[in-house]
Amino acid sequence: MPVLVPFAPRMPEIGIDGSWALALNEAVAQHLAFGRDIIFTLGPYAAIYTKMYHPQTDGLMLVGSAYLALTYAYLLLFIWQQTNNRWLWLFIGYFCAMIYVRDVLFYTYPLLLAFLLSMQMQQKNSFTTLQSAILSAPFGLLVLIKSSLIPFCFVFIFLNWVLFRIILKQKNAWILLVSPAMSLIFWWLVAGQPLMTLLPFIISSLDLVIAFTPTMSMDGDSSEVLIFLMSALLIVGGILFAPNINKIPKTYLGTVFGLFLFLAFKTGFVRHNHALIAGSALGVASLLFFMLNTQSSRWIIFALSALSSLYITHHYRAINLGNQIITTYQSAFHGLITRLTNNESLPRNYSLIMNWYKDKSGLPQFNAPVDIYSNGQTELLASGNHWQPRPIFQSYSAFSQKLTAVNAHYLASEKSATNLIFRIEPIDNRLPALEDGASWPILLRNFQLVNENKATLYLKKKSSSKFLSQLYSVQTIKLGDSVQLPVQEELLWAEIVLKPSFLGALSGWLYKQPSVEIRYHLQDGRKQNFHFPALLGRSRFLLSPLIEDTHEFAQLYAQNRFLTLKNNYVTSMKILPQLGGGWAWQAEYQLNLYKII
Numbered sequence: 322m323p324v325l326v327p328f329a330p331r332m333p334e335i336g337i338d339g340s341w342a343l344a345l346n347e348a349v350a351q352h353l354a355f356g357r358d359i360i361f362t363l364g365p366y367a368a369i370y371t372k373m374y375h376p377q378t379d380g381l382m383l384v385g386s387a388y389l390a391l392t393y394a395y396l397l398l399f400i401w402q403q404t405n406n407r408w409l410w411l412f413i414g415y416f417c418a419m420i421y422v423r424d425v426l427f428y429t430y431p432l433l434l435a436f437l438l439s440m441q442m443q444q445k446n447s448f449t450t451l452q453s454a455i456l457s458a459p460f461g462l463l464v465l466i467k468s469s470l471i472p473f474c475f476v477f478i479f480l481n482w483v484l485f486r487i488i489l490k491q492k493n494a495w496i497l498l499v500s501p502a503m504s505l506i507f508w509w510l511v512a513g514q515p516l517m518t519l520l521p522f523i524i525s526s527l528d529l530v531i532a533f534t535p536t537m538s539m540d541g542d543s544s545e546v547l548i549f550l551m552s553a554l555l556i557v558g559g560i561l562f563a564p565n566i567n568k569i570p571k572t573y574l575g576t577v578f579g580l581f582l583f584l585a586f587k588t589g590f591v592r593h594n595h596a597l598i599a600g601s602a603l604g605v606a607s608l609l610f611f612m613l614n615t616q617s618s619r620w621i622i623f624a625l626s627a628l629s630s631l632y633i634t635h636h637y638r639a640i641n642l643g644n645q646i647i648t649t650y651q652s653a654f655h656g657l658i659t660r661l662t663n664n665e666s667l668p669r670n671y672s673l674i675m676n677w678y679k680d681k682s683g684l685p686q687f688n689a690p691v692d693i694y695s696n697g698q699t700e701l702l703a704s705g706n707h708w709q710p711r712p713i714f715q716s717y718s719a720f721s722q723k724l725t726a727v728n729a730h731y732l733a734s735e736k737s738a739t740n741l742i743f744r745i746e747p748i749d750n751r752l753p754a755l756e757d758g759a760s761w762p763i764l765l766r767n768f769q770l771v772n773e774n775k776a777t778l779y780l781k782k783k784s785s786s787k788f789l790s791q792l793y794s795v796q797t798i799k800l801g802d803s804v805q806l807p808v809q810e811e812l813l814w815a816e817i818v819l820k821p822s823f824l825g826a827l828s829g830w831l832y833k834q835p836s837v838e839i840r841y842h843l844q845d846g847r848k849q850n851f852h853f854p855a856l857l858g859r860s861r862f863l864l865s866p867l868i869e870d871t872h873e874f875a876q877l878y879a880q881n882r883f884l885t886l887k888n889n890y891v892t893s894m895k896i897l898p899q900l901g902g903g904w905a906w907q908a909e910y911q912l913n914l915y916k917i918i
Contacts, residue, residue: 324417324649325390325426327372327382329656330667332674335699337748341715342367344698346375347708352513356522360712360727362529364465364522365512370423376668381512385462389430392459396433399456403440404612412608417649422601424588427463427470428581429605431477435577436609438481439570442489450493454500457481461504465512468526473584474501477577484573532720534591535821536854538833539749541593545633546832549590549599552626553582556610559622563614574613582606591833600633678703685779689739695746695756709738716757717748722860729759733767733785741768741780745871752839752851753869758862762788762814762917770878776871790814790861793914800908803895806865808844810883811916815864818911819855819896825905835902840895841867845888853896855906861915865891 333343345367348359355365363370368382369389401409416429434456441447448456460474478501486494509519560566561575582602589599607626611619659666682700690709693701695716701708711728713719719728731737743764747753754761766788768780793813798804806813825834839853849867866889868874876885883890898906 325369325393326386326653327368327374327656328653328660330368330372330374330379330382332374332670333678333699333703335678335697337696337715337717339373340696340698340700341718342371342373343375343702344708344710344714345371346373346378347698347702348710349381349512350375350377351708353710354515354518356518356520356525358712359710359714360525360529360724361714361718362468362526362533364467364526365514366462366465366508367467370427370466372423374667374671376671379667384511385508389459389462392455393430393433396430396437396456400433400437400440403437403444406612408608408612412605412612415604415608422598424467424469424598425585425601425605427466428473428584428588428602430459430463431474432577432581432605432609435477435574436613439566439574439613442570442573443567447491450496453493453496457497457500458504460501461506462508464505464523465508468530469584469588471523471526472530473580476580480573480576484569488569528723529718529720532724532856534587534829534833535856536720537592537749538836539592539594540836541590541596542636545593545596545599545636546590548629548632549586549603552603552607552629553579553586555622556606556626557582559610559614559616559619563616565616566613578606578610587832594637597634597637600630600637603633604630675703679705683775684742687740691740691742692738693742693744695744697742697744697746701742709736711737711760716746717751719757720854721856722759725757725759725857725860728757729763732760732763737782739782741778741782743778743780743871743874744776745868745874750850750852751857752853752862754862754864754867755854755857755860758857759860761863762861765877766917770875773872773875778871778875788917791916793916794912796912796914797909798896798912800903800906800910801895801897803842803893804912805893806891806914808865808890808892812863812877813865813891814861814915814917816861816911816913816915817853817855817858817896818913819858820907820910821855821905822907828905834905835899837896837898837902837906840897841891842893843867843888844890844892847888864894864914865889867891 333339341361345359345361345363348355349365353359366381366385368375368378369386397409397413416426457478460478464471464474478497481497482494485491485497506516506519510516557575557579560571560578563571566574585599585602589596589602603626607623607630610626611623678700682704684700684704684706686704687706691701691706692708692710698708698714711731713724713728719725741764745753747756764780767782767785769783770778771781772779796804800819819837821829821834828834837853837855839851841849843849866886868877868889873886873889876882879885896910
C-alpha cells in the first residue's frame with residue numbers, strides 16, 4: 322500500500338511539471354469538465370500519479386490510490402495461491418522499489434492479470450463472476466489517471482473478452498466488459514465530472530496520445546533503444562516458444578507482454594529522457610518471464626534482459642532497491658502518523674508554500690478571471706487570483722492543429738479569461754510561434770497590452786472584433802529548398818503542410834520520425850534554426866517577423882512595429898529534415914501564406 326498511497330504527498334512546485342500537476346488538482350476542485358474545459362495527458366485522478374497535495378482533492382487521491390493498492394494486493398495474493406513461486410517475492414520487492422516510476426506501476430496491472438489468467442487456463446480453472454468483476458474493475462480507474470493507459474487498457478479488455486467468450490466459450494465473459502465500464506462511470510462521477518463529458522474525455526485523450534509522438538519526440542542514446550528491443554524480443558519469443566505452456570495461454574501471454582513492452586518502449590523512448598520507464602518495465606517483464614518459464618534457457622534470457630534493464634535505468638537513477646524500499650516505507654509511515662496525529666499539518670504546509678510562491682512571483686491581483694501563457698499555473702494559483710484556463714492549459718501540450726484550434730476557439734469566445742499573463746516559453750528549441758500560434762491573431766486583435774514587467778506581459782480583453790484571413794499565395798516547395806519571402810509592413814502568417822512518407826508514417830506509429838527544423842534568414846543577415854514539429858506547422862502561425870521572446874511579442878502591439886521589428890523580418894526560409902532523415906518525409910510540402918485584415 323505505501324507504494325501506491327501517498328500518505329506523504331508532494332507539495333506544490335513551480336516549473337512546467339509542477340504547474341500542470343497542481344493545475345489538474347485545481348481543475349478537479351473547481352469541477353471543470355475534463356474533455357471539455359480541461360484537455361490534458363492526465364485525467365481527473367492525476368493526483369494518484371503525481372502524488373501532489375491539494376486540500377480539496379486529497380481525499381479523492383487517497384481513496385482512489387487505496388482502492389488500487391487493495392486490488393493489486395488481491396491480485397498478487399491470487400498469483401501466490403496459484404503458483405507458490407518463491408520468485409514472486411523478488412518481483413514484489415522490485416515492484417515496491419518503483420515508487421519513482423509511476424507509469425510502470427500502472428502499466429503492470431494488466432500484465433499481472435494476464436499472468437494470472439494464463440495460469441488459470443493452464444490449470445483449466447476459472448474465476449467466479451464476482452472474482453472476474455473485482456479483478457476487471459480497476460481498469461475503470463486506471464484510464465482516468467493517464468491518457469496513455471486508455472488504448473492499452475481498452476485493447477486488453479477487448480482481448481480478454483474475445484479470448485474467454487469467443488475462443489473459450491465462457492458464459493460469464495460479459496463481466497469482463499461490464500465491470501470496467503461500470504467502474505469507469507462510478508469513478509468519473511465520484512470525481513464530480515458530468516457524465517456527458519466522459520466520451521469527449523476519451524476522444525480528446527486519444528487525440529493527445531496520437532499527436533504526442535510527432536510533436537514531442539526527443540532523441541537520445543540509440544544503444545538503449547537497441548538493447549531494449551533485443552531484450553523485448555527475447556522475452557516475447559521465450560514465451561511463445563515455451564514448451565511448458567499450452568498454445569492458447571502462451572499466445573495470449575505473448576500478445577499481452579508484447580503490448581506491455583511496446584507501450585513502455587513508446588513511453589520511454591519517444592521522448593528519450595523518459596527512458597527510465599522503459600528500463601523499469603523491462604525489469605518487470607524479465608521477472609515475470611522467469612516465473613513463467615521452466616526451461617533452463619530462461620536463465621540466459623532473464624540475465625540478458627535484467628542486465629539490459631540495469632544498463633538503461635542506471636543512466637537516469639542510481640539503483641539501490643533496498644534503500645528505495647526502506648525510504649518508501651519510512652516516508653509512508655511518517656506521513657500516516659502525521660495524518661493521524663496532526664491533521665492540520667498538510668493544509669498548513671500547503672498554505673505556507675503557496676504564500677511563499679505568491680511573494681516570490683509578485684503577480685498582481687485582478688478583479689476578474691485570469692489565465693497564464695505558456696505555463697506557470699503554480700504562480701498564478703498561489704497569487705490568489707481566479708484561474709479560468711483555456712482547455713489545453715499549457716501551450717506546449719497543444720500537440721496538433723486540432724488542439725491549437727480548440728484553444729483559439731475558446732480564446733475568441735466569451736468564456737475566455739478577462740486578463741492574461743503572457744510569456745513566450747517554447748520548449749525543445751521550437752519555433753516560438755508554433756506554441757498556441759493559432760491564438761496569436763486573437764491575442765493581438767481582442768486583447769490590449771496593459772503592462773510589461775520582468776519579461777511578463779499583462780493583457781486585458783477588449784471588445785471582440787472579427788478578422789478575415791486573406792490568402793496571399795499557395796506554393797508547392799521541394800523539401801530543403803530555400804523560399805524567398807516578401808518583406809512588408811504586414812504580418813505574414815503561414816500554414817506549412819508537410820506530410821510523412823509511408824515509411825515515415827509507419828515509423829511514427831512504431832517508434833518516432835526523424836525531426837525537422839526550420840531555418841530563417843533575417844533582414845539583418847542573421848540566421849536562426851528552430852525545431853519544427855510538422856503537425857504544429859499545419860496550424861496557422863506567424864511566419865514573419867520572427868518573435869523569439871516576450872518583449873518582441875509586445876512590439877507587435879506597437880503602431881510602429883515594422884520599425885522596431887524590422888531586423889526580425891524573414892527574407893527567406895527552408896524546411897530541412899535531420900541528417901539522414903529525408904526518407905521519412907514526402908519530397909514536397911505546401912506553403913500557404915496569409916495576411917490577416
